[in-house]
Structure formats: structure tokens, C-alpha cells
Amino acid sequence: xxxxxxxxxxxxxxxxxxxxxxxxxxxxxxxxxxxxxxxxxxxxxxxxxxxxxxxxxxxxxxxxxxxxxxxxxxxxxxxxxxxxxxxxxxxxxxxxxxxxxxxxxxxxxxxxxxxxxxxxxxxxxxxxxxxxxxxxxxxxxxxxxxxxxxxxxxxxxxxxxxxxxxxxxxxxxxxxxxxxxxxxxxxxxxxxxxxxxxxxxxxxxxxxxxxxxxxxxxxxxxxxxxxxxxxxxxxxxxxxxxxxxxxxxxxxxxxxxxxxxxxxxxxxxxxxxxxxxxxxxxxxxxxxxxxxxxxxxxxxxxxxxxxxxxxxxxxxxxxxxxxxxxxxxxxxxxxxxxxxxxxxxxxxxxxxxxxxxxxxxxxxxxxxxxxxxxxxxxxxxxxxxxxxxxxxxxxxxxxxxxxxxxxxxxxxxxxxxxxxxxxxxxxxxxxxxxxxxxxxxxxxxxxxxxxxxxxxxxxxxxxxxxxxxxxxxxxxxxxxxxxxxxxxxxxx
Numbered sequence: 001x002x003x004x005x006x007x008x009x010x011x012x013x014x015x016x017x018x019x020x021x022x023x024x025x026x027x028x029x030x031x032x033x034x035x036x037x038x039x040x041x042x043x044x045x046x047x048x049x050x051x052x053x054x055x056x057x058x059x060x061x062x063x064x065x066x067x068x069x070x071x072x073x074x075x076x077x078x079x080x081x082x083x084x085x086x087x088x089x090x091x092x093x094x095x096x097x098x099x100x101x102x103x104x105x106x107x108x109x110x111x112x113x114x115x116x117x118x119x120x121x122x123x124x125x126x127x128x129x130x131x132x133x134x135x136x137x138x139x140x141x142x143x144x145x146x147x148x149x150x151x152x153x154x155x156x157x158x159x160x161x162x163x164x165x166x167x168x169x170x171x172x173x174x175x176x177x178x179x180x181x182x183x184x185x186x187x188x189x190x191x192x193x194x195x196x197x198x199x200x201x202x203x204x205x206x207x208x209x210x211x212x213x214x215x216x217x218x219x220x221x222x223x224x225x226x227x228x229x230x231x232x233x234x235x236x237x238x239x240x241x242x243x244x245x246x247x248x249x250x251x252x253x254x255x256x257x258x259x260x261x262x263x264x265x266x267x268x269x270x271x272x273x274x275x276x277x278x279x280x281x282x283x284x285x286x287x288x289x290x291x292x293x294x295x296x297x298x299x300x301x302x303x304x305x306x307x308x309x310x311x312x313x314x315x316x317x318x319x320x321x322x323x324x325x326x327x328x329x330x331x332x333x334x335x336x337x338x339x340x341x342x343x344x345x346x347x348x349x350x351x352x353x354x355x356x357x358x359x360x361x362x363x364x365x366x367x368x369x370x371x372x373x374x375x376x377x378x379x380x381x382x383x384x385x386x387x388x389x390x391x392x393x394x395x396x397x398x399x400x401x402x403x404x405x406x407x408x409x410x411x412x413x414x415x416x417x418x419x420x421x422x423x424x425x426x427x428x429x430x431x432x433x434x435x436x437x438x439x440x441x442x443x444x445x446x447x448x449x450x451x452x453x454x455x456x457x458x459x460x461x462x463x464x465x466x467x468x469x470x471x472x473x474x475x476x477x478x479x480x481x482x483x484x485x486x487x488x489x490x491x492x
Contacts, residue, residue: 039215105206107198131244175244179458185233191218192212229315269348368429369401
């Protein structure tokens with residue numbers, strides 16, 4: 001069913017109809033279209049466009065339709081152009097011409113902008129919940145390895161010794177920034193486009209603030225043209241999902257390296273690994289590799305929408321039909337990927353002895369030599385130079401820095417004394433870095449406590465947002481599970 005055609009003398013060509021059809025992907029927005037239609041219906045009653053009895057009849061029909069959609073009893077037909085046409089068609093079958101009255105005072109332009117905002121606000125709750133579970137997985141592992149020592153890296157070269165729990169905890173901070181971005185995005189997207197009509201507002205539904213409140217938005221749009229053409233909220237959401245993808249990719253890259261024979265740090269659980277069809281010995285880090293690979297898809301979806309938006313004039317353009325598939329795909333990708341990443345992180349075991357054996361490789365204690373001289377009063381620039389000479393000497397003798405003699409050190413500078421060797425242990429090097437954010441076990445305890453507090457606060461805030469949004473349905477349920485979630489690209 002199409003919602004236009006009166007001024008046309010012929011039907012659209014098959015090729016045109018096929019190109020124009022969006023119901024095969026926008027059908028997942030049907031529950032949100034119904035709830036926004038209920039808010040619009042109430043506004044029409046207040047504006048005297050509908051009588052109270054007509055409004056009640058339409059609302060009851062919409063409620064029944066939403067339940068039937070969730071059960072899979074209502075699906076689009078090959079003749080339906082978009083989700084709005086399906087809903088009006090079915091309402092027409094059930095309540096007759098009264099269904100056509102619901103179209104008064106609104107356009108598909110403000111409808112779809114409202115539906116997409118509602119859907120994304122709903123989806124963000126599930127996304128935050130999964131991110132927080134992943135953060136908790138890292139915190140748990142960081143606590144487990146809070147006294148395991150390993151080499152830290154820069155440029156993928158041995159740098160300085162660290163506590164491995166500190167290495168793991170860094171991912172919790174990055175993922176918390178993603179959660180924070182979603183929280184800030186929630187506030188910015190709390191503006192309702194409903195009531196903007198095609199672009200100029202509506203004389204028949206003249207109280208958009210009431211609709212905004214009913215749909216748990218903080219306000220209605222201050223400009224009707226911007227309301228129907230704005231997709232900043234979708235682009236920003238895709239940036240956040242792309243950033244999450246980047247963080248998951250970096251996690252994946254580390255797991256791939258750590259589980260390699262060359263590192264031998266990580267032992268992957270069989271449940272989160274795969275084998276080879278030809279090499280019986282293989283145990284492949286496929287979860288990590290797919291995390292790395294799917295990040296490109298998430299970045300691509302952001303790029304696709306930005307290119308769509310970059311040159312659009314005036315108000316609504318049909319180009320904006322291309323906003324939904326990238327958004328849906330990014331959500332589906334992350335909701336598929338995150339549970340597997342959580343499982344991989346939670347189940348991985350790390351070889352503490354193997355990590356410790358390489359903690360001083362590559363002269364990783366060289367900074368301790370320089371710091372020792374600074375504490376003796378030498379300027380760091382000079383201390384750095386002497387430490388470099390100590391590395392050269394150790395390299396020449398094929399020894400570690402901790403294996404040089406006191407005579408070796410004093411040949412470089414007389415400030416060296418027997419106590420230099422107290423600084424040249426992994427434990428001492430790590431323990432000395434106890435400032436906030438440092439790698440010392442004592443600092444890690446504080447860090448993990450702070451992370452736990454932040455996670456608890458984020459959980460409470462997300463629960464509050466989800467509960468507030470649930471009120472628009474009149475029941476406590478998560479909209480993303482309303483029976484349209486798995487409507488993937490290419491079918492309904």
C-alpha cells in the first residue's frame with residue numbers, strides 16, 4: 001500500500017516501486033510507529049480533529065495491532081511500500097475509513113524521524129548493558145592478575161615492566177568512554193520531531209510538546225524544517241558504534257598476539273576458539289579476529305551515512321531513506337559480537353610464569369637505571385644518556401641490566417652504589433609506580449575500586465533511562481525485543 005497517488009494517472013513502474021520500497025528493512029520500526037501514532041492520536045483528540053470515541057477506537061486498534069505484530073501475525077505484503085503503509089492498511093481493514101483520519105496533521109517525514117529516534121533510544125539501553133558486562137569482565141580479570149608481572153609495550157617493543165591487571169584494566173576505561181558517549185547522546189537525541197509535519201508544522205495537531213512528553217522526549221523540536229531533516233543523532237550513534245568497534249578490534253588484536261605461540265601468554269577457552277579443517281593441531285582465535293574484522297563494517301556504516309548527509313538541501317529528501325540500514329546493521333553487528341567478546345575475555349587464562357619470564361626482556365629496566373641516577377641528584381637528560389650506555393654495555397656482554405656488576409656501573413658513573421640492584425627487579429620497578437593511574441599493585445587496587453564505582457553509577461543511570469522509556473509502552477519490557485529486532489537486511 002502507498003500513501004500517495006491522487007495526482008498520478010498511472011502506477012509506478014516496477015523498477016521504481018522496487019527502488020522505492022523500504023518495508024523489508026524499516027519494518028522493525030513498526031512498534032515505534034504504533035506508539036508514536038498513539039501519541040499523535042491523543043493530540044488529534046485534543047485538537048478536536050478526532051472525537052474522544054474515535055480516538056479510543058483507534059488506540060485500541062493500534063494496541064491490538066502491536067500485539068499481533070509482535071506475535072508475527074501481521075507482516076508486510078509485496079505491495080506495501082513502507083511500514084507506515086502496512087499499518088494504515090491493516091487499520092483500514094479493521095476499523096474502516098476511521099484509520100485514514102489518523103494521518104491528519106502529520107507526514108511520513110516527521111513519523112520516520114520520530115520512530116528512528118525512539119528505536120535508537122531503546123537500542124542504546126541494551127548496548128550500554130552489554131558494554132558494562134564487558135567492562136565488568138575486564139575488572140574481574142584485572143583483579144585476578146593484580147600481582148602478575150609482564151612486559152609493557154610501546155611500538156610493540158618491550159618497554160617497562162607492569163602488573164598485567166593494569167594492562168587489562170585499560171580496556172575498561174576505553175569502554176566506559178563509550179558508555180559515557182551513549183549517555184550524552186541520549187540527552188541530545190531527546191528532542192521529538194513529531195508535529196513537524198512534512199516540514200512546516202501542523203495546524204491539525206498543534207501541541208507537539210504533549211506528544212514529546214508522551215514519548216519520553218525532553219522537548220519537541222524548535223524548528224520544523226530541522227526536525228524532519230536532522231539525522232545528526234543517527235550519525236552520532238554510528239560514530240559511537242564505530243568507536244566501540246575500534247575498541248573491540250584493539251582487544252581482538254591483543255588477544256590474537258597474546259594467544260600466539262610467540263607470546264604464549266593467553267590460553268583461549270575451547271568454547272571461544274575454532275579449529276582447522278586441515279590442520280588438527282590448530283586452535284584459532286576466531287572471536288578476536290572477527291572483532292577486528294567487523295570494526296571495518298562499523299566504520300563503513302558511519303562513512304555511508306555521512307556521505308548521504310553531506311550535500312542535502314532544504315528539508316526532507318528521499319536520500320534519508322538510506323539512514324536506517326547502516327544503523328540497523330551496526331546494532332545487529334554489536335549485539336552479535338559483544339556476547340562473544342564477553343565470553344572470550346571471561347574465560348581466557350593467562351600464563352603468569354611465561355609473562356614474568358619476559359618482563360625484563362629488551363632491557364625493560366633501563367628507565368629504572370635513569371630514575372635511580374635522578375634520585376641521586378643527576379639531571380634526567382644526563383641520567384638518560386648514562387642509562388643508554390649501560391644498555392650498550394650489557395648488550396655487548398650479552399647480559400641483562402640486572403646482571404652487570406657494580407664495577408660495570410661505576411665505570412659509567414661514580415654515583416652508582418650497591419643499592420642500584422634493589423631497583424633492578426621487576427617487583428621494585430612496578431611497585432615504585434604507585435601514583436594514581438600507575439601500574440603498582442597498590443595503585444591498581446584504587447583504580448579497580450574507582451572503575452567499580454563508575455560501573456555501578458552507569459548501571460543505575462541506564463536502568464533509570466530504560467524504565468522511563470518503558471512507560472511509553474504501558475508495560476515494563478525492552479522495545480528492542482518486541483518481535484522486530486531480527487528483521488535483517490533483505491527480508492521481513
